[in-house]
Amino acid sequence: MNVIQPLLDLQAVDGFIRELEMEEREIPRRKAKENARLAGVNAALEIAKNQLAAMQKRIRDEEAEAGELRTKAQTVRTGMPGIKSNKEYEQTAIQLETLDREAEAAENRALALMKDEIPTLEKQVQEAEAKVVAESGGVSGYVDELDERLKDVKANLAEQRAERVEKANAVKAIDPAFLLYYERVSTKRWPVVVPLTNDGVCDGCHMKQPPFVAQLVQHNAKAASEGKSQQRAACTMCGRLLYTDL
Numbered sequence: 001m002n003v004i005q006p007l008l009d010l011q012a013v014d015g016f017i018r019e020l021e022m023e024e025r026e027i028p029r030r031k032a033k034e035n036a037r038l039a040g041v042n043a044a045l046e047i048a049k050n051q052l053a054a055m056q057k058r059i060r061d062e063e064a065e066a067g068e069l070r071t072k073a074q075t076v077r078t079g080m081p082g083i084k085s086n087k088e089y090e091q092t093a094i095q096l097e098t099l100d101r102e103a104e105a106a107e108n109r110a111l112a113l114m115k116d117e118i119p120t121l122e123k124q125v126q127e128a129e130a131k132v133v134a135e136s137g138g139v140s141g142y143v144d145e146l147d148e149r150l151k152d153v154k155a156n157l158a159e160q161r162a163e164r165v166e167k168a169n170a171v172k173a174i175d176p177a178f179l180l181y182y183e184r185v186s187t188k189r190w191p192v193v194v195p196l197t198n199d200g201v202c203d204g205c206h207m208k209q210p211p212f213v214a215q216l217v218q219h220n221a222k223a224a225s226e227g228k229s230q231q232r233a234a235c236t237m238c239g240r241l242l243y244t245d246l
């Protein structure tokens, strides 16, 4: 009985399982990366909003200061008709002038901030908002796709693992030692069962094999075709199982 063919069948299923397992590990990583990207975009919007709010507060503070100064000036102005001495009048006039000047300065600062800073900050917020809208749609769609794919992968894995049991049993039925050897090597090398090339080279590690290995491989091919049992022909370098078709 040919043991190589059932081993190759098992290896094909195992190869598929390996790919699926890799995808099963990779999908949550990709999902986390997408979510982190979205979190970054949201954080950028938060920062832009905070910067705008801080600037708006600065402007309100300047306006409030101007308002206080104007009120103070108004109070002083109201009291002016009652002033008796010339000196006091002059002092009050200077005080008024100062209050008006300071109020105007605060108003000008508020206007300058509104003109120079606010449009830029508002634009930043709008851009950040647009990015959030664009990204969240894309990310949530992509994350949904990843979730779907993960479900498929898991279902597929379950099927393949069931299939694997059958394939492993088929090898075991012919020669349990081959299965054990295959399982052991597969933890370190992949694929495990490889052809011996026409030049007598292991197709796994590309090492030229000594003549006795080549002879054993030939012997096995003949034995398989005659329905006789085969011996283990392994690469002297990497330990992979070698075979050839007659």
Ligand SMILES: [Zn+2]
Residues within 6 Å of the ligand: 202, 203, 204, 205, 206, 207, 235, 236, 237, 238, 239, 240
């Ligand atoms: Zn090898």
